[in-house]
Amino acid sequence: MQSYSPFSKALRDLQSADLQYLKQASEGWYIEYKREVPNASALAKALSAFANTYGGWLFLGVQEESKESPVAGSFPGISKDEVDPALQRMRKSAADSLNPTPHFETCVLWGPDASIDLAQDRAVICAWIPQSVTAPHVHKSGHIYRRVADSSEPRPENDRFVLDQLWRRADAIKRHHKEWYDQDPEFSEREEELPYVRLMLVADRWAERDVWLEESEDEVRALLSEPAGVSAIPFDTVHTSSDGFIARQLKGNDPQNLTLTWRLRRDLTSDVIIPLPLYQRDRPENLSIDLNGYEYAENFMGVLGKYTTSTLRVVDLNYLFNILIGVAGIQDRLCELAGWKESYFLKVKVLNAWRNMLFIDVQEIIQRFDKFGPPMCLDSVAHLPRGTGPESYVEISRHSDMDNETARMLVQSLLMFHPLAVLFGVPSWIPHDDNDTVTPYHEALQGAGRRAIEVQRRRNSQSTR
Structure with a gap:
């Protein structure tokens, strides 16, 4: 299943310098930027929304330029001590807060990298979430979240037709x-x-x-x-x-x-x-x-x-x-x-x-x-x-x-x-x-x-x- 990527290479091959491509990639359907590591519930919402829609990328340690220009503006990164807990929180939030648990992959890109001003002992966490055929992934709150074009935040879905389409997404693979x-x-x-x-x-x-x-x-x-x-x-x-x-x-x-x-x-x-x-x-x-x-x-x-x-x-x-x-x-x-x-x-x-x-x-x-x-x-x-x-x-x-x-x-x-x-x-x-x-x-x-x-x-x- 092909999906959008802001990069010209696979996740496993990414290096920190590749993050400069995000300066032309806006938040929305396929991308979300977070300067800090969100709480577990917010992480689960973001992961399920991408999986339930078209798939996409979640970047932690990236600051958007502005609301008017929601591309990556800077790369403050996540501190060294926070990286492993952030990865564990992401895995645990998906397992504990979503049913079924969506698949996603992560990589950690470390500084220093002068090309993007990423400092020593700071890292950007990249998570790739493919469109899921096991949708819908239901949040523990009871909501089914999806991405929308004009917002970086997922929204609960209540349209019966869209929900039916999510339930039937696995029919083709079956x-x-x-x-x-x-x-x-x-x-x-x-x-x-x-x-x-x-x-x-x-x-x-x-x-x-x-x-x-x-x-x-x-x-x-x-x-x-x-x-x-x-x-x-x-x-x-x-x-x-x-x-x-x-x-x-x-x-x-x-x-x-x-x-x-x-x-x-x-x-x-x-x-x-x-x-x-x-x-x-x-x-x-x-x-x-x-x-x-x-x-x-x-x-x-x-x-x-x-x-x-x-x-x-x-x-x-x-x-x-x-x-x-x-x-x-x-x-x-x-x-x-x-x-x-x-x-x-x-x-x-x-x-x-x-x-x-x-x-x-x-x-x-x-x-x-x-x-x-x-x-x-x-x-x-x-x-x-x-x-x-x-x-x-x-x-x-x-x-x-x-x-x-x-x-x-x-x-x-x-x-x-x-x-x-x-x-x-x-x-x-x-x-x-x-x-x-x-x-x-x-x-x-x-x-x-x-x-x-x-x-x-x-x-x-x-x-x-």
Whole structure:
């Protein structure tokens, strides 16, 4: 969503000298100047008014020239001791006085700067508030404030038509998410019988932040084609599309098939399509060929042998967790490339999974299958979280405070794994006991993934003999 800015650069790139552009920018629809830090209620009024109208900028430590000429006249700044309390007051006032809390971003520009006469140990606080699609933001006084052209002060809104427009502002973004949810990949006739996982990843789910991947095709290709994190899923084929990039794993695969695919848009919205191996046999014992090399294959076939069946369709989920670690690694690097410092959001869909049983080569999972019966997908298409709107996603924290990259990727991948585990009917977590008799779940899942790679390697070796 594009919005007005008095500057020719992003907020994060501003320097104190850029404030001189405010000498031609008048207070009104998009800008408000405050010489001192207002009280909490006034801050909340200003923030909500911008969010409810067209978005805008609030500057603390700037004096307007005059009422007749309401441009920035001087930059007295805020004292060093007041800056942190002012930022905290702004955040707290928005959280405590407004419902819902609008999004805004801040930066602090320090003196000394002779070009604008900003003194040493004085600072101007800049706050950018985008137009909000979650409007109206209601003040704790019960009023809904908006900006008006002829006044720097927000005014309560009581026009029913305007209020209706505010309530309906999110309709377009909700339709966008619903259309995106409905856009499953196109399958060939053979692929319609095969199971897939679709990961829907988005950074700015409400489309308020103008996040954009500006890098060149070669820079994006280098990121997607290099191993990422503790589990490498490099894409050997990366090319442009109408709205971004398509990355695929084609080495050793027929390019006509829907292989592991990442569709990346410039706004950091992604579809990741993960094909799942499917084994079809008429009797449990005949699965031994497909599962040869797995540590707990015999236990799994023993579980299936308890049930009378004419046809078995078994989905091999052993690759899945390691692929998710690789997805988390690439997504984290894409966020860094686009300058996105916050969480991203996830929705998962399972496609073509009707009446499929599941196999994960983890002892504790097989034991649960033996005790409670093997799970089976009873829906051809399933998704989590429920719903299709922008609020219906799992938040994936990037844990930027963690220095260990491996640990960060594991935490993100476990958050990705949770909704898939729920959909497939497998444990989303197995507690690790103090006696080390149970392998930590993430290590067990990674071990199953390594065995899956070895099983596939043997299978490929035998097929070439």
